[in-house]
Amino acid sequence: QVQLVESGGGLVQPGRSLRLSCAASGFTLSSNAMHWVRQAPGEGLEWVAAISYDGSNTYNADSVKGRFTFSRDNSKNTLYLQMDSLRREDTAVYYCVRDSGYGSTWPLYFDLWGRGTLVSVSS
Amino acid sequence: EIVLTQSPATLSLPPGERATLSCRASQSVRSYLAWYQQKPGQAPRLLIYDVSNRATGIPARFSGSGSETDFTLTISSLEPEDFAVYYCQQRRYWPLTFGQGTRLEIK
Numbered sequence: 001q002v003q004l005v006e007s008g009g010g011l012v013q014p015g016r017s018l019r020l021s022c023a024a025s026g027f028t029l030s031s032n033a034m035h036w037v038r039q040a041p042g043e044g045l046e047w048v049a050a051i052s053y054d055g056s057n058t059y060n061a062d063s064v065k066g067r068f069t070f071s072r073d074n075s076k077n078t079l080y081l082q083m084d085s086l087r088r089e090d091t092a093v094y095y096c097v098r099d100s101g102y103g104s105t106w107p108l109y110f111d112l113w114g115r116g117t118l119v120s121v122s123s
Numbered sequence: 124e125i126v127l128t129q130s131p132a133t134l135s136l137p138p139g140e141r142a143t144l145s146c147r148a149s150q151s152v153r154s155y156l157a158w159y160q161q162k163p164g165q166a167p168r169l170l171i172y173d174v175s176n177r178a179t180g181i182p183a184r185f186s187g188s189g190s191e192t193d194f195t196l197t198i199s200s201l202e203p204e205d206f207a208v209y210y211c212q213q214r215r216y217w218p219l220t221f222g223q224g225t226r227l228e229i230k
Binding site for chain 1: 161
């Protein structure tokens with residue numbers, strides 16, 4: 001079954017760190033760039049970060065630049081989002097998302113989404 | 124950053140009617156625009172990519188049009204399962220951006 005499963009969300013205090021994981025199955029993860037997209041409660045979608053198929057290039061939204069690090073281990077079919085210096089405004093459901101492009105043809109569109117994991121930043 | 128402005132914020136229509144949703148970009152995104160549908164408690168789903176191409180499994184009642192800065196998602200005859208929130212998204216420039224969404228509700 002082609003799917004993405006996020007884990008690692010939870011309640012964390014402001015200023016602390018959290019690492020999200022995304023396990024991919026049913027497709028060759030190493031072929032696709034990947035993204036994280038988040039959605040604050042009751043709000044719209046916000047693109048957060050992207051990583052190329054081989055991990056050689058990453059892009060971050062300005063809102064998380066310098067605080068979030070996106071990495072991947074294709075041998076384990078797993079992606080990671082290291083979130084440091086968390087702020088209350090980082091509270092959201094975080095979706096792991098596949099780019100529809102292959103190899104170096106990206107970014108295209110978001111064609112496969114996980115169910116999301118909730119991150120709550122509060123004291 | 125490319126700002127995508129969707130209108131209306133909320134659209135109320137009965138089943139069977141035609142729905143027209145708009146997305147305007149702050150500068151040209153050429154044809155690099157997609158539409159997503161999100162139902163409550165679910166992840167978004169890709170509907171349309173590159174302005175007018177339906178994603179796999181998307182019914183023909185969904186269509187997209189437009190170019191450069193002005194884009195439209197049309198649902199020709201609303202089915203009960205179509206009532207949801209719709210987002211446009213551009214991929215021409217980093218950062219990738221979404222519109223704020225249009226909520227399509229049953230009248």
